[in-house]
Amino acid sequence: MTIPTTPRDPGEPPPRPARHLQPGDGWVECACGRRHWGLHGAAGLLLGRRDGLGVVREVVLQHRAPWSDQGGTWGVPGGAVGPDETPVEGALREAREEAGIDPATVRVLGERVLDHGPWRYTTVVAELAEGSVLEPRATDPESVEVRWVGVEDVPALPLLPAFADAWPALRAALDDGR
Ligand SMILES: [Zn+2]
Numbered sequence: 001m002t003i004p005t006t007p008r009d010p011g012e013p014p015p016r017p018a019r020h021l022q023p024g025d026g027w028v029e030c031a032c033g034r035r036h037w038g039l040h041g042a043a044g045l046l047l048g049r050r051d052g053l054g055v056v057r058e059v060v061l062q063h064r065a066p067w068s069d070q071g072g073t074w075g076v077p078g079g080a081v082g083p084d085e086t087p088v089e090g091a092l093r094e095a096r097e098e099a100g101i102d103p104a105t106v107r108v109l110g111e112r113v114l115d116h117g118p119w120r121y122t123t124v125v126a127e128l129a130e131g132s133v134l135e136p137r138a139t140d141p142e143s144v145e146v147r148w149v150g151v152e153d154v155p156a157l158p159l160l161p162a163f164a165d166a167w168p169a170l171r172a173a174l175d176d177g178r
Helices: 087-099 161-176
Strands: 027-029 035-037 042-050 056-064 078-080 106-115 120-128 143-150
Touching (some): 042 087, 042 161, 056 087, 056 161, 087 143, 106 161
Parallel strands (some): 042 120
Antiparallel strands (some): 027 035, 042 056, 056 143, 106 120
């Protein structure tokens, strides 16, 4: 089955033409007048890593494939939430699929929801569990690259617009551990 290549809303994880549809995959006609990916909403994982003083220095970002909509931009790994998943479960599953992130290395701190009514995007704010080591990598064709990015370097990257908008609040949430 081919997924239609409809222009997407910023912040939305891209559809995946190279794989079979999973439960929850599909478009939602939103009250805002746009279409969003994820019948049960979508979710992404913002994973931070603290230094020895407890300060978040890096986050895992995904450089999205150039052929995808808004391709070439950077954002967090994520995708459609399944019908039987919480947003946290969906984000962790997607992060494992796309970025090789073992959920056992992730400590969830909180969630930030962009609520459009019929559709919502949840950013799961998390930190690398103490004592865990993680070298994220692109583990599906949707990513050019997945890596740790210094928090000071994030604004200079060509970010997905919705992620750029959310970044200051997300970084503050990471710093506060919530
Ligand atoms: Zn909407």
